[in-house]
Amino acid sequence: MMEPAEGPELRPDDGPIEGGPPSLAARLADLGPRVGSSAILVAIAILSLRVGGALFVLVWLAAALIVHFEWQRIVGGARQATRLAIGSGALLVAAILVSTISANLAALTICLTALAVGGGADPGRRGWSGMGVLYAGSLIIAVVTLRMSFPFGARAIAWLFAVVWGTDIVAYFAGRLIGGPKFLPQISPSKTWAGTALGIIGGALIGSLFLALAARLTRLETPAPNFAPFLLGLATAAVAQAGDLFESWMKRWFGAKDSSNFIPGHGGLMDRLDGFIAAAVWAACLGALRGFPSSAEGLFHWM
Numbered sequence: 001m002m003e004p005a006e007g008p009e010l011r012p013d014d015g016p017i018e019g020g021p022p023s024l025a026a027r028l029a030d031l032g033p034r035v036g037s038s039a040i041l042v043a044i045a046i047l048s049l050r051v052g053g054a055l056f057v058l059v060w061l062a063a064a065l066i067v068h069f070e071w072q073r074i075v076g077g078a079r080q081a082t083r084l085a086i087g088s089g090a091l092l093v094a095a096i097l098v099s100t101i102s103a104n105l106a107a108l109t110i111c112l113t114a115l116a117v118g119g120g121a122d123p124g125r126r127g128w129s130g131m132g133v134l135y136a137g138s139l140i141i142a143v144v145t146l147r148m149s150f151p152f153g154a155r156a157i158a159w160l161f162a163v164v165w166g167t168d169i170v171a172y173f174a175g176r177l178i179g180g181p182k183f184l185p186q187i188s189p190s191k192t193w194a195g196t197a198l199g200i201i202g203g204a205l206i207g208s209l210f211l212a213l214a215a216r217l218t219r220l221e222t223p224a225p226n227f228a229p230f231l232l233g234l235a236t237a238a239v240a241q242a243g244d245l246f247e248s249w250m251k252r253w254f255g256a257k258d259s260s261n262f263i264p265g266h267g268g269l270m271d272r273l274d275g276f277i278a279a280a281v282w283a284a285c286l287g288a289l290r291g292f293p294s295s296a297e298g299l300f301h302w303m
Contacts, residue, residue, distance in 0.1 A: 171199025243278025
């Protein structure tokens with residue numbers, strides 16, 4: 001059984017605020033840093049998607065390497081530098097394999113490396129350490145697999161952006177402005193039922209609107225009845241929310257507030273990508289399991 005390890009202490013503001021409900025200004029106090037950091041990350045993500053090819057792979061490989069670093073940093077323990085080096089090498093190999101040869105070989109590389117990295121960690125941290133390689137590796141394999149899927153590859157990634165970002169934005173404002181009962185406060189003190197529910201619905205609607213607009217502008221229809229993209233968006237937005245909760249739970253297990261200080265004053269990259277990682281892996285797996293020539297075609301073909 002994995003046991004909690006020592007890590008950074010939770011900051012005093014990590015729990016519910018006592019002494020009465022906070023003011024609207026207090027509830028939106030982190031809006032500025034969120035907007036600033038998100039604008040930069042969004043610009044990089046859209047540029048990589050627009051250019052595609054090697055740039056797309058390199059940008060998301062860099063993201064996976066940072067996520068792996070942050071995960072191993074949280075887990076801590078002995079031989080951390082060795083675990084980082086082995087895992088990072090595997091991520092590089094997986095990125096090359098998934099973009100040139102086979103996603104299956106890339107996945108096999110990541111799984112075998114996860115066993116090796118986990119074996120090099122302290123007892124009680126081995127499972128967690130190996131999971132870090134799987135977590136980061138699943139990101140690079142999923143996004144490259146989807147992006148390379150003809151003919152809907154770029155649309156699949158853009159749709160994921162629309163659903164996940166839409167979910168985050170709607171959930172943030174709904175949770176701050178409406179408030180109400182907390183959703184799993186022992187894991188994520190800031191999440192509310194209102195924010196979570198409206199975020200999922202909002203993400204699904206934004207994703208559906210994006211697909212409709214993309215079909216009109218490109219004249220390349222996604223073969224599905226009108227309700228299918230919305231239902232797919234609901235499921236994907238819910239998975240993104242679950243991914244956010246999983247990362248919050250993992251950090252709390254180790255007593256960490258943020259995954260790193262990669263984004264000054266606003267946490268790490270893993271904190272910003274947790275929902276997207278879960279949604280991308282879900283979308284890539286769902287598309288692949290449906291038996292179409294490409295994952296993106298399987299994701300959108302519902303006729």
